[in-house]
Amino acid sequence: xxxxxxxxxxxxxxxxxxxxxxxxxxxxxxxxxxxxxxxxxxxxxxxxxxxxxxxxxxxxxxxxxxxxxxxxxxxxxxxxxxxxxxxxxxxxxxxxxxxxxxxxxxxxxxxxxxxxxxxxxxxxxxxxxxxxxxxxxxxxxxxxxxxxxxxxxxxxxxxxxxxxxxxxxxxxxxxxxxxxxxxxxxxxxxxxxxxxxxxxxxxxxxxxxxxxxxxxxxxxxxxxxxxxxxxxxxxxxxxxxxxxxxxxxxxxxxxxxxxxxxxxxxxxxxxxxxxxxxxxxxxxxxxxxxxxxxxxxxxxxxxxxxxxxxxxxxxxxxxxxxxxxxxxxxxxxxxxx
Amino acid sequence: xxxxxxxxxxxxxxxxxxxxxxxxxxxxxxxxxxxxxxxxxxxxxxxxxxxxxxxxxxxxxxxxxxxxxxxxxxxxxxxxxxxxxxxxxxxxxxxxxxxxxxxxxxxxxxxxxxxxxxxxxxxxxxxxxxxxxxxxxxxxxxxxxxxxxxxxxxxxxxxxxxxxxxxxxxxxxxxxxxxxxxxxxxxxxxxxxxxxxxxxxxxxxxxxxxxxxxxxxxxxxxxxxxxxxxxxxxxxxxxxxxxxxxxxxxxxxxxxxxxxxx
Numbered sequence: 001x002x003x004x005x006x007x008x009x010x011x012x013x014x015x016x017x018x019x020x021x022x023x024x025x026x027x028x029x030x031x032x033x034x035x036x037x038x039x040x041x042x043x044x045x046x047x048x049x050x051x052x053x054x055x056x057x058x059x060x061x062x063x064x065x066x067x068x069x070x071x072x073x074x075x076x077x078x079x080x081x082x083x084x085x086x087x088x089x090x091x092x093x094x095x096x097x098x099x100x101x102x103x104x105x106x107x108x109x110x111x112x113x114x115x116x117x118x119x120x121x122x123x124x125x126x127x128x129x130x131x132x133x134x135x136x137x138x139x140x141x142x143x144x145x146x147x148x149x150x151x152x153x154x155x156x157x158x159x160x161x162x163x164x165x166x167x168x169x170x171x172x173x174x175x176x177x178x179x180x181x182x183x184x185x186x187x188x189x190x191x192x193x194x195x196x197x198x199x200x201x202x203x204x205x206x207x208x209x210x211x212x213x214x215x216x217x218x219x220x221x222x223x224x225x226x227x228x229x230x231x232x233x234x235x236x237x238x239x240x241x242x243x244x245x246x247x248x249x250x251x252x253x254x255x256x257x258x259x260x261x262x263x264x265x266x267x268x269x270x271x272x273x274x275x276x277x278x279x280x281x282x283x284x285x286x287x288x289x290x291x292x293x294x295x296x297x298x299x300x301x302x303x304x305x306x307x308x309x310x311x312x313x314x315x316x317x318x319x320x321x322x323x324x325x326x327x328x329x330x331x332x333x334x335x336x337x
Numbered sequence: 338x339x340x341x342x343x344x345x346x347x348x349x350x351x352x353x354x355x356x357x358x359x360x361x362x363x364x365x366x367x368x369x370x371x372x373x374x375x376x377x378x379x380x381x382x383x384x385x386x387x388x389x390x391x392x393x394x395x396x397x398x399x400x401x402x403x404x405x406x407x408x409x410x411x412x413x414x415x416x417x418x419x420x421x422x423x424x425x426x427x428x429x430x431x432x433x434x435x436x437x438x439x440x441x442x443x444x445x446x447x448x449x450x451x452x453x454x455x456x457x458x459x460x461x462x463x464x465x466x467x468x469x470x471x472x473x474x475x476x477x478x479x480x481x482x483x484x485x486x487x488x489x490x491x492x493x494x495x496x497x498x499x500x501x502x503x504x505x506x507x508x509x510x511x512x513x514x515x516x517x518x519x520x521x522x523x524x525x526x527x528x529x530x531x532x533x534x535x536x537x538x539x540x541x542x543x544x545x546x547x548x549x550x551x552x553x554x555x556x557x558x559x560x561x562x563x564x565x566x567x568x569x570x571x572x573x574x575x576x577x578x579x580x581x582x583x584x585x586x587x588x589x590x591x592x593x594x595x596x597x598x599x
Contacts, residue, residue: 059524168383197382197551202595224525227597254599268529269599272557276577279529279558280536287496287526 015086016047017218018071018186023080025066025242038292041066042242044080048186051216053209055233055250057223057265061289063242064222068188071220072105084186101131104179108191110171114163120147120174121159127181146177150207169200176207180215190222205232226269230254238262241290241300244319248326258328260285260305299331307332344412344513344545345371345394345432351406352386352393352569360405363389365569367407371513376539376546378556378577380592381566387549388437390566391515394547395434396424411513429460433506435516442502443490449476449501450486456508475504479534496527503535510542517549532559553596557581565589 025041041063048054056064069075071082073095082089089099107113114123124143128134134142144155150173152158163171172192179187189208193201205228211217223229229236233250238259246259257263264285284306291300299305302312311317311331319329350367353360364386371377381387392398394409396416409416411432419427428434436442444452453472457463463471473483479500490498499519506514516535520528536559539546550556556563557577564574565588573586584590 059526198553199382199592199595202597225597226525226599230599231597264526266599268525270529270552270554270558271598272554272581272593272596273598274558276558276561277536277540279532280540282533283526283529285526287524287530289494 016083017050017052017085018048018220019081019083019086020047020067020071021045021081021083023067023070023082024078025063025070025075026078036293039295040242040292041070041077042296044237044239044242044244046237046244046247048218048220050185051212051218052235053212053219053221053233055221055223055229055236056239057226057229057236058239059224059265061241061292062239064239065190066242067239068105068190068220068222072103072188073099097131101127101182102184103186103188104182104184106172106175106179106187106189106192109195110168110175111163111195113175114171116163118162119159120152120161120163120166123174123178124159124181127178131182142181146180147174149180149211150174150177151203152177168196169203172196172204173207176204176211180211184217186218186220188220188222191224192221193228194223194225201228202231208232226254226265238265241292241296243296243300243316243329244327245301245329246327247319248323252326258322258326258333259301259330260307260332261301264304299329341413342372343370343410344373345547346410347390347394347407348410349407350390350393350409351404352389352398353403353405355401355403355405363402363569364393367566367569367571369564369571369574371545371547373512374539374543374545375561376536376548376559378548378550378560378563379566380550380553380556380563382551384568385566386569387551387566388517391434391517391547391549394515395428395432397434429456429511430509431511432513432515433509433511435502435506435514435519437517438522443498445490448487448489449493453486453501453505453508456505460509475508476501478507478538479504494527496523496531499523499531500534503531507538507542507544511544513545513547515547515549518551519548520555521551528555535559553592565592 023041023044027038027040029036029038044067046054056067058064070077084102121143124146125139128139128142143159147155147158152170152173193204196204208219209232221233230250235248236250236253237244238246238261240261246253246262253262257266264283267283285304288304296316298314299312299317302308305312317329317331319327322328322333348368350364351362352364353362367390379387393404394416404417450469450472453475454465454468457468457471458465472486476483476485481497481500520531548556548560560577562575563577563580564571567588573580573589580589584593
């Protein structure tokens with residue numbers, strides 16, 4: 001196996017459930033004769049173990065959702081390898097039924113992901129029958145059981161409702177139940193709480209954690225919310241401009257961030273413990289969208305970085321270990337350590 | 338009697354959705370005051386009535402929603418007793434509004450400069466030339482390069498569009514600005530930048546803000562005083578530090594327990 005970047009994984013042995021190597025995606029846009037290439041994702045490698053929660057964090061456009069979409073085979077990678085239990089997922093032209101039952105997705109918008117003309121029950125029956133192999137007679141009991149698993153009790157009465165009768169948090173629970181219907185090993189959760197009220201977020205995160213503990217489900221948790229990543233994830237990968245810039249145990253990365261971008265993200269997170277008005281203090285780095293139009297020949301964060309040095313503009317730093325379980329893509333960190 | 342510190346006084350405000358079967362009360366007996374030069378935060382979950390209160394203060398509610406009780410005094414003058422002509426004179430000049438999803442509040446077929454200049458032309462009776470010159474100053478206020486004057490909204494990022502709308506709300510230097518979830522759709526870094534800018538503008542220009550949000554962390558970091566809404570009722574309000582360190586109502590305590598820390 002050829003890998004260009006060190007793999008982000010936990011030190012313990014055991015075959016990874018999901019293994020992603022050098023995953024890249026280039027979108028080609030044509031405006032008449034002019035063609036631009038958008039390097040949306042560049043050489044991302046990581047593993048997810050059974051029952052593990054790996055968070056991908058970063059701002060919009062960093063490639064975190066693209067990573068999930070490529071793994072779910074909603075888009076085709078330009079380059080790279082995706083393996084599920086060691087088997088090459090991309091070898092098949094389309095996602096097999098077996099693959100779709102093992103890898104499920106939860107989307108950000110619970111108002112868009114449920115079909116308003118169908119009942120809650122219908123949404124769960126289809127994956128139960130097609131992917132779970134449940135017989136017609138067993139359907140009502142299984143549907144009710146799933147709804148009760150996600151906290152919608154009694155399940156039978158929730159199954160008869162239509163999406164418009166549900167709140168955002170309840171809809172997201174239905175979306176989670178639908179993902180569970182296929183008995184997946186891996187759930188790709190793309191910002192599952194960002195459209196919910198703050199008070200409901202913890203409930204959904206707790207539900208995801210409970211499902212992990214009871215069923216051994218692994219998650220790729222995609223979010224821009226560092227607080228929720230710290231709450232839920234075992235490991236975290238910080239992404240910027242399609243590159244992983246920092247990776248390691250969630251607690252360590254978020255309590256002692258190394259990469260300047262991770263520091264910026266943490267500094268920007270609102271914190272009610274800070275004194276009122278402290279928000280007026282300017283951030284160390286500016287906001288701004290990275291250039292994705294050329295394959296990176298410099299550090300993509302250089303233009304915004306408060307610690308930038310000459311080397312940053314000359315060469316893309318490699319993702320290198322700075323301790324036994326931490327990787328950082330930064331010229332400065334490597335020089336220092 | 339008007340020589341008080343209170344710029345906005347909301348007293349026993351009641352807003353109902355009226356129907357043939359009777360009213361359903363969405364804002365129930367809400368009272369709070371906003372002092373001159375302070376940022377007052379109003380937090381609550383969706384459906385708690387926070388946006389409705391903002392719209393009620395500005396008299397922007399449409400049937401079947403109606404104000405059925407209470408008083409709203411802006412600088413001592415009763416908003417609820419104003420006729421349409423007086424309301425037109427007061428809105429924007431004395432109190433302005435940054436709407437929810439302000440990113441989409443701009444007119445897509447006019448340039449940013451035209452939209453800013455329109456406000457100044459109509460309300461300040463400036464000539465087109467003077468209005469455009471003043472528009473440059475407004476963009477400068479929110480740190481947007483003057484070359485962006487000729488840009489259309491779709492050419493700007495979400496955060497820039499948001500800042501244009503904030504500049505627009507400040508165009509007539511109103512003493513009170515109502516902001517309804519002004520940064521909800523933005524990335525954390527952009528959100529933080531814009532809120533920092535609001536806080537800095539507020540302290541130099543001295544206007545007051547009613548800041549409506551569902552995000553408690555944000556509210557506590559930005560506001561001098563805060564209120565918590567639940568089901569149309571203001572269950573608690575007070576000085577930010579006190580509410581944060583010693584919440585009295587069980588609902589506030591529950592909300593604070595659900596805050597995650599990065």
